[in-house]
Amino acid sequence: MYDIIIVGAGPAGLTAALYARRANKKVLVLEAKTYGGQIINTPEIENYPGIPKISGYDYATNLYNQALELGAEIKFETVIRVEKDKTVETNKDHYKAKAVILAIGADKRKLNLPKEVDLIGKGVSYCATCDGNFFKNKIVAVNGGGNTALEEAIYLSNIAKKVYLIHRRDTFRGEKKYVDEVLKKENIERIMNSTITKINGEKHLESIEIVNQEGKTNTIEINGLFIAIGQAPKNEIFKNIIELTQDGYIKSEDGVHTNIKGIYVAGDSREKELRQLTTAVSDGAIAATTAIKEMED
Numbered sequence: 369m370y371d372i373i374i375v376g377a378g379p380a381g382l383t384a385a386l387y388a389r390r391a392n393k394k395v396l397v398l399e400a401k402t403y404g405g406q407i408i409n410t411p412e413i414e415n416y417p418g419i420p421k422i423s424g425y426d427y428a429t430n431l432y433n434q435a436l437e438l439g440a441e442i443k444f445e446t447v448i449r450v451e452k453d454k455t456v457e458t459n460k461d462h463y464k465a466k467a468v469i470l471a472i473g474a475d476k477r478k479l480n481l482p483k484e485v486d487l488i489g490k491g492v493s494y495c496a497t498c499d500g501n502f503f504k505n506k507i508v509a510v511n512g513g514g515n516t517a518l519e520e521a522i523y524l525s526n527i528a529k530k531v532y533l534i535h536r537r538d539t540f541r542g543e544k545k546y547v548d549e550v551l552k553k554e555n556i557e558r559i560m561n562s563t564i565t566k567i568n569g570e571k572h573l574e575s576i577e578i579v580n581q582e583g584k585t586n587t588i589e590i591n592g593l594f595i596a597i598g599q600a601p602k603n604e605i606f607k608n609i610i611e612l613t614q615d616g617y618i619k620s621e622d623g624v625h626t627n628i629k630g631i632y633v634a635g636d637s638r639e640k641e642l643r644q645l646t647t648a649v650s651d652g653a654i655a656a657t658t659a660i661k662e663m664e665d
């Protein structure tokens with residue numbers, strides 16, 4: 369029996385673990401993949417208060433080690449089901465706690481085009497820092513107009529011969545600082561007002577088809593396609609008991625409680641305005657302290 373089971377070892381979950389351990393609670397963190405969540409793939413974090421610059425990997429590793437050193441138990445198992453009585457079933461075992469914090473974050477959004485999934489690892493990627501090195505002096509495309517797409521295009525421009533940056537609108541959503549950097553890169557070609565409609569290739573990616581605002585189709589031959597079109601929640605596993613929004617995020621009126629007593633939410637998986645590292649760690653701290661207060665009341 370644990371005091372708190374935390375589902376997800378990203379910044380929100382690990383911060384919750386840290387706060388719960390500092391309150392001397394028995395804590396289990398369950399993580400399906402690797403610790404750190406999405407931030408582990410960010411090349412540089414430059415907007416975390418008090419830390420001018422740190423790589424996502426270093427940040428996530430520091431946080432993971434901090435939680436371990438404080439005595440959090442962290443198991444790499446996939447959660448399959450959470451019950452109202454705070455039983456958590458994984459692919460390996462069943463665990464029970466007085467409180468559960470759901471902090472599984474979000475996944476990379478997919479274009480949902482035929483061949484997209486088949487060609488993952490064969491030219492299609494969702495992470496430039498993970499796979500960029502396979503494309504030395506090759507031609508790649510990045511799809512998206514947010515900070516991730518801009519950062520990935522800049523990162524890849526230092527590795528690949530040419531980078532197409534394809535965005536569906538005429539302005540970028542990402543910060544001016546990154547847009548300015550993109551504009552300075554001679555090997556980044558911006559293709560605006562365009563949508564990818566087809567991914568071609570059998571054994572590996574060969575080309576993509578894009579359609580512009582006027583409905584004109586163009587085929588671009590590329591070796592790599594980096595899809596950076598934001599995030600999508602992955603809360604399906606909780607929908608037996610937890611109320612989700614239409615978009616699939618966990619409903620929470622106050623940003624910490626779910627519809628089930630004793631089950632809390634933290635981080636990108638909940639409905640919220642701003643999905644950032646700072647708001648994720650803030651959520652983790654609030655979820656843990658709220659859970660502790662309510663189990664002791």
Ligand code: NAP
Binds near residue numbers: 477596
């Ligand atoms: P994002 O800000 O949500 O941007 C997603 C982009 O993909 C948008 O430009 C969007 O177009 C486009 N898009 C969405 N669905 C699409 C579709 N089906 N087809 C084509 N394009 C599509 O996502 P993000 O860039 O991953 O960033 C997520 C959050 O993390 C943001 O808050 C961001 O600021 C933050 N972040 C921060 C840093 C940093 O500070 N260093 C780095 C990375 C991410 P529209 O613009 O037309 O909607």
